[in-house]
Amino acid sequence: MKTNAFLVSTLLSLSGLLAGCEKGTPTPVTPGAANSSTTDVEASCAAQGWASQGGVTNGGGTATPTVVSTYDQLKAAITNSAVKVVQVNGTITIPSGGRVSFQDQSNKTLFGSAGAKLVSADQTQAGSGIIYVKRCSNIVIRNLVFEGPGAYDVDGWDNATIDACTRVWIDHCEFRDGVDGNLDFKNTADFITVSWTKFAYLKAPRAGGPGGSNDHRFSNLIGSSDDATADRGKLSITFARCWWSQGCVARMPRVRFGKVHVVNNVFSSSVSTSGVMAGFEANLLIQNNVFENMNRPIDLMANNSTAVQATGNIFTSTTGNTAGNGKTAFTPPYTLSVLSASSVKAAVTASTGAGATIAGNTCASSGI
Template identity: 35%
Template sequence: MKKTILPIGALLVCATISTSVLTTGCQKNTGSNQQDPGVSSNEDVNTEFTVATANGFAAGTTGGSSPITVTTAAAFRTAAESSSSQLITVSGNLNLGSSQVNVKSNKTIIGANSGSGIIGCLRLSGVSNVIIQNLNITNPSGAGTGDGIEVSGSTRVFITKCQFTDCSDGELDIVRASDLVTVSWCRFRYASQSSHKYVNLIGNGDNATGDRGKLRVTMHHNWYDAGCQERMPRVRFGQVHCYNNYYAASGSNYCVGVGNESQIRVENCYFLNQSNAWKNYSSSGAQGRINWNSGNVFSGTTIPTWAPNSSVFAVPYSYSMTAGSGVPSAVTGNAGNK
């Protein structure tokens, strides 16, 4: 394991460009479909973002390859649910309606610009090799599973630079023996929702022993903003690496939930005025473990005394960390769809 501490303002893995063409490597999106008014060439859209390189547990995830731009919910559903390898650029804010979109394997879904997003639920069930990037995601009506994104029984999933707001169940849940997932540079918030403001559930049952050896998840440089109440994340069984996250949700109940047989490593995070940096949700005989380093910053927050600083899994990949003191500026300046 190789770790590097970056100075304040260190940049994230996703590069932004000002161009009218989306590229991934040296590939240019020139595809179009004249028969579908919701499908166009990326050359017709002001595309600001390039596809980020997956890191953490999701390293090696490549997503889809055949480029297409969609401007309607119907065209998006067709592309996302196809069996083809697709690099789907979302132009506009698309309302998916009352039913979820079941994203298939080998997909990259990326917003064309900071105004791009979806209203509804993206479900990844039993799939692999998916990248979701630069989208504004909301699901206030509880379409599909009620989540913004649900990752269920899926592997090699990389979610980065998204903004989640007011999803009626969870904003982003990772469940049912999903594995090798990274969530980075995302902003989570609740603006209008009055209850169930629960953010990230990793492992959905105390008796879901099939999750053992799975749920390996990296969460870094995420911003838990106003309204987030719990589950940032709450973990059962998984090995979860949390680093450089900014916990700034005033009035939250707790940040990290330590559930049955979980192993959680917390490094160089910033806890601002939090009542509970982490809380115990383990059953008797199935105690989860948490490890934290000296690079965490606890501002107006007390380090919990109920949990020993325990040995957990060894991180199997190289990663670079922002100094804890630099997390607020780095994360608020770069997390979300921008």
């Protein structure tokens, strides 16, 4: 009886210890997998502007995010078409030559939690760039900083390129210090909205590149060539409540062919040589923006654009052309809440204004 009592007492004590261990041990989470305690599934809104045309642009909607915090996890999630929402946590460094290829997918969101960054330090022609998005549709990219190593004219890669995609919404992001550019669009890309996004060059440009420009801080190119005539009728893009800030020299944006609505933005780079650039067959509506300390805020270039209409803009301490070409631009097929120019600077430069300034995948500050 003493032996049995001892065994019972021992077993009861052991079971209590095991129960205590089970209660105190957290459930393991697979790295990169969805984790309900850290994921953000709030956003369910759809894009306005040109990205509202041709269908709804809402990315992966409210699908549970796959959380990534390393390069390998990021690449795996982006290239997996079954993953519909990717959440970036922390800073992820893109290795040399590791530019992420995001191709042939639809209905997907890539967003950052507060402070998330994708960073590249490679200035070589082949190894530069962060992400290349090609032949995709219904894509949302939100609340991410894309940071390159600085401008260097080697015909390298942009921080991000949108190639032959339709219905893309880039919202509350920051693109800075790209090697060739910050964010470019080409090859019949269409129905795109860029909202509440900041462009900057914070690092000194590297001189001596074979391209010939010692200061290639050229932010945004729309249309790759005058000969790319397949772009006619495409490249419909809205830039709304964005900020081209210090360090940008030109291409804010530079447009070929496209119907581009530049509305309620701030341009404030004192090193600029050109702001909005009207290239071959460009059709530009430049509406209720603020230009400060800019040289040639509106660059008519070779005067071979289709139409450049500038209306309601504010120019402060600028030099060079501020007018359109006397031709009426397209009429947008959508409705936006257009701010008066006097209200634009305060909205765009606010704490939740242009840039990766929101808490994650939220619609709260994304309306235009």
